[in-house]
Amino acid sequence: MNDLGALAIGYAAGEGPTGTTNNVVLPTASANGTTIVWSSDAPQIIDAATGKVTRPSFEAGDAAVTLTATVSKGIVKQTRTFLVNVLKLAKSGGNDGGNNGGNNGGNNGGNNGGNNGGNNGGNNGGNNGGNDGGENGGSNSGPDGGNDDGTGQPAQPNQPSEQAGWRIDPSVGGTISGAGASIRFPADVFPGAFRAYIAALTEDAAGKLPDAPRRVSRVYDIAKSAPGIFLKPVTITLPFDNARLDAKTDKVGVYWLNEVTGEWVPLNNASIDWNRGTVSGETNHFTKFAVLTAPGALPSGQQLPALSDISGHWAEASILTMVGQGYVKGYPNGTFRPNAKVTRAEFVQLIVRAFGIAGTDAKAGAFGDTANHWARDAIVAAHAAGIVDGYEDRNFRPDDPITREQMAVMTARALKLQPIAGGGKNAAFTDRATIADWALPSVAAAAEKGLFIGYQDGAFRPHANATRAETVEALTRAIALRTP
DSSP states (O other): HHHHHHOOOOTTOOOOOOOOOOOOBBBOOOTTOOEEEEEESTTTTBOOTTBBOOOOTTTHHHHHHHHEEEEEETTTTEEEEEEEOOOOOOOOSSSSSOOOOOOTTTTOOTTOTTTTTTTOOTTTTOTTTOOOOOOTTTTOTTTOOOOOOOOSOOOOOHHHHHHTTTEEOOTEEEEEEEEEEEEEEETTTTSOEEEEEEEEOHOOOOOTTTTGGOSSSSOOOOOOOSOOOOOOOEEEEOOOOGGSSSSTOOEEEEEEEEETTTEEEEEEEEEEEETTTTEEESSSSSEEEEEEEEBBOTTTOOOOOOOOOOOOOOHHHHHHHHHTTTTOOTTTTTTTOTTSSSSSHHHHHHHHHHHOOOOOTTTTTTTTTTTTTHHHHHHHHHHHHTOOOOTTOOOOTSSSOBBBBHHHHHHHHHHTTOOOGTTTOOOOTTTGGGOOTTTTHHHHHHTTSSOOOOOSSSSSOTSSBBHHHHHHHHHHHHHHHHOO
């Protein structure tokens, strides 16, 4: 439907999805005869029926709300989600003003704060400094400060204290630095404002993590206040001990710890400055990060293959990530065959690897046709974890191609997503009626989390055989969803 792409929410003048305080307009019909029904994951903040906005309290902070539009015409239905950041209410000036604070100095105002200094105003804050304003904040800086440093230029995010973190305005982005690490956020990186935190782990704690001998930096625990992955790549730069390495022979990179599997995974687009002893990489989520030595080989010691048939493929990025992590491999002739079918056993093996599912007694829960199968241990482990079931004849049929609805169910169970009874409104695919009753609740739950979005025609194609590219893409999204 063309109406889906043209659908837009109406905002008050000067407002938009990254920051709104007034009621929004949610259209219910289009000129082409489609009807639009809205739902909200936070109706107490945005009422989907009326568009009424109720701002959260100052203490509760900004609220990121997901609005879902279901566009219908006849029997055809499609959905589109919108993320809206509703700004918190302002806090009135209060107690604990800073030393020599000006008239009506805000709470925890900094030293020598100007008149009407905002909450947590920084040192020497100017008149009417905004909340959480940075040091030497200029006049009339906006909420949570840092919008104007007195020069007319946007100021970088500022950290009032280690515990408070840095407030990131997603409309402008910025760079933060702490404990030797730095993070650069591009504009429009996230649906709403959030706080970012950087902490360096103690050597005792870091030494207990996997691959400690390869580590040539401190381990950084980086987090943010709002859940969800970033909409654009975020660049992390970490310092490392370049005196221990040879720039001509050693290779290093920023790695993130997959706490599900216990593996360190390299970030994409690495950039090394040997003179300064820093290395950068891009990520779409936060977790623990460190600089590790890396000979450019998989854990087995084999060199990463150059795949000749994925350039420009829609799943190229996910394929490279999963290959680099060692979950999947290319073929000896240098191809990946992204459109090849995947068997039930192959997908189970991927699930077990990706989620670090512990093995169990190979004799327990074995199916009638898996006793001598190469993937028996993985199948048994997945069955014990409640991820897979066999057929009524007590067989698993490991070499059958896996269907898309089977893949969705296994992925949803691995993530422990709550099935949505009857499919709710979240599986609004054009061929929803063909999804098996036993699969629909899990398909709906997976669709709600963005694991499966269907094809351009709005279909899910539940009985189609999943391809190598589709399975890799689904697991890449699932791993990111598991990692805050």
